[in-house]
Amino acid sequence: MSDEMKKRLAVARLWYEGNSFSPLTTGLEIFEAREWVEGEAALPLYRDTATEMGAVIAFADAHEEWEVTFLRCAAAPPGGPVTDDAFAVIRGDILDGLQRQKWDAVYLSLHGAMITCGNPTPELDLLTDVRSVIGRTPLAVTFDLHANLGQPMIDLVDIAIGYKTYPHVDMDQVAARAVTLVTDMAQGKVKPVGAIAKVPAIFTSFNMRTTDGPMAEVASAAAKWRGEDGVLEATVFGGFAYGDSPFAGPTAMVFADGDRMLAQRAAKALAHDMASRRERFQLKLPSPAEAIAEALRTPGNKPAAITDPADNPLSGGIGDTPTLFRALLDARPDVPCVFAFFWDPDLVTEARRAGIGAKLDVAFGGRVSPAFGKPARISATVLALTEGKFRNVGPFENNLAIDVGQTALFDVEGIKVIVTSSCQTPNDPAYFTLHGIDLAQVGLLCVKAKNHFRAGFTPLTRTIIECDAPGPAAASLQHYKFRYAPDSLAR
Template sequence: MVWTDMRIGVARLWHEANSFSVCETTLEQFQVREWCRGGAAVDLYRGTATEAGGALAWAERRGDVELVFSRCASAAPAGPVDQTVLDRITREIAEDPALEGVDGLYLSLHGACIGTIDPDPETTLVTALRARFPDLPIAASFDMHACIAEALADRLDAATVYRTYPHVDMVEAAIAALDMLAAIIEGKRKTRVLLRVIDKILPSFNMRTDCPGPMRDIETEAVAAASRDAGEASILAAYPFASFAYADVPQANAGVLVTCEDAARGAALADHVADYMHLNQTRFQPDLATADAVLAGRPWADGSRVAILEPSDNPLSGGIGDTPGLFAAALTAGLPDGSVFAFFCDPETVARAHEAGVGATLDLFLGGRLDARFGAPLRVHAEVLRLTDGRFRNEDAMERGMPVDLGRTALLRVARLRVIVTTGCQSPNDAGYFRLHGIDIDEVPVLLAKAKNHFRAAFGGRFDVIRSCETLGPAMADVSRLPFRNVPRERFNLKNQRDS
């Protein structure tokens, strides 16, 4: 029997909601991604590059901690979550008898979840836990694109945020949160989480941290300033976050979370990092060429292997896998044979392909079938090349080891393009996604993908050229074309200095 000095409850609510997606997130979408608790959660997450995987590795390394897994729920980004599902998740975690007697709680949160009724379900969840456990230390980790309300920060004792984009430090974010939580429990320390917002929302197009850029500079400054300002304080940490540009909720606002014991030191650090973010805000302004312009340049003409990304419909920004802009431009671009378009989410087309079988030819409409606001469907003649059950396991840096279920899929040939069509809407950000469809990604001359910066975690070194283009979609760079109601437009107006 292993003796444990500490019991920590673990729960997870991870979902990023795009307010402009027509695809509501249902219970089924959680169940096909992450919907587990107790021993099933341990089995799912052990050895994975996720926050829960990091928590298990942390506890196993210490040897004196027991983790008690409550409900863990995650769905791929999409539209707001069915409120009955969120109410169930909140109730299952907040009222979970298994959490009775734990010494602390670790919550793996995204920070940009939205319900069909509740605009801030993560604050609702933490508020319910705080009501049940008024004195229990609670730590949470967040995505870099969180929308964090003052009330949420106030109810936490420690907080971390991913520092990398692509997000390849989920494990590290969990471990840092648990290290602070354990220090609070063992040392009976009193900490608080301070929030500073900058009244701006930072677009994510220029936010990569795997190359020189504004977010890498901000993260470097936050770490250095926390180390410099710590003095005798044993806990002082600063984590910037950028907010989510497609969440139409009042708490959408970039800023910094500071965990501290000394409130004065913490406030000074929060102010310093927020000021530094203000000074760098204009560097985040996106400037994307249209799809027609990018393809007209024929970047593959010199023999380069090229990836062209369509971030306006990126599923990890809440895209719907349905907009036709890049596909329409590609059909007339004279792409080399063997090029691939990934992907359309179209369950009806997948069903037709499976019914027809490999080798069949079909007249289809692709794109614009779920939401015609971003372009009309395109009529094509397609040959069915391959059919799959849609299941594979991530093998690259992001969420390595996690199982993925796309639902049934089909690989079609449309003119010179191989086109992947799926039942579920998930980003093509892992080599396993393409291997499932019999595609060797290293042999693809031109890849057109509904993806964004996370694509580079797996493929940044595997293409000679990676370009992003602007098309109409629920996550387009030009947010002025989206019907915001709850976020002041001024938050998207990036300026050199603080507003006077």
């Protein structure tokens, strides 16, 4: 088919989850280090990956009648508010790309819980600008399951879909559906109309897995609605508790084919389903010491894992809180232990300068902020040094190339401690293989992680226990003062 006869699909990505209570901000360099591509450069990064952009490439390969153009694609690990300058650059790149020519359809990969230093709803601004550029060109958007959504955002799009799974192992499937619907709309095959219904609450995501518990039940109800005649898409969003926004809180979103009343009825029903389970979304977690004791009591030959979700980088954690590590030192378990991780670029540099086998006096944690605990000062031996690069082998973002920066592996009183140059969650088994760690030989694995960790490690562990420790994303919202979301929603 000649290029003149092809329809044109523009694709852009701005994926970021912002924690309003983090002491850090996120600049453009963080995006540039994680995902920062445009045009043909997107193909080697995303091809054959279980990601939104991987699904777009698969669509392009299978539909020669569509010419797919990658505009700015940018993503960074969750963290503190994005600087306003960084957001302006990314927004400018996306809008400049859209202005180059006329498009038959547009697809945006967003998160839905982005914040900047000066704006609690920057994605609304981006969507407003995109719509002003493309006019009535069909626009599809995908969102993370933890998006904080408001009606003004949905009013600007023609089709929106969210991840259905947590851990998020369906990113590619969701994007494939969005691209199919927006291209069908461009060809007059469907007329999507959407509706949302909010739950007047803020839920933490500790008990928000779609594999079990209350979110699994609500996700099942959404799946039933997707089976109804006339319903194109139905998604339930848990929201991101630590993203202080006027749109904070759970959302039910439904798109129907030309039937707005059907979309509204389904969204209201799903929001009621979530609201009726409000108490079940709240959990009381054991202390680090209690979690360690429980893990060691649990029988089995596989390692026991303890997660510290309050310092999970994918919730805006800073890789710096020392409470779980101190509890591990105090417990002195008589099994091989691994602690992942501390984020400390200067310590990695010092370890590389000293070399493998060197003994150093180090301070673990409390570097970024003393608000969550003082540093743990101790002697450590350098066991290994790496460049920090690997490809995911687990189901979460499978086959995506990961770069956590240069790393160092230390021995501290028999505990192996990983220290990295960038703040990224150890969510994939390849992270440990990189450091020469055979998980089958580990008795206790302590990680700064949360539910995404379970996707790759549930088959490899005998139990996974969350603990309650101080951090930017703690289980209790009573620690935080909201500026934009009413405090009453979190109480």
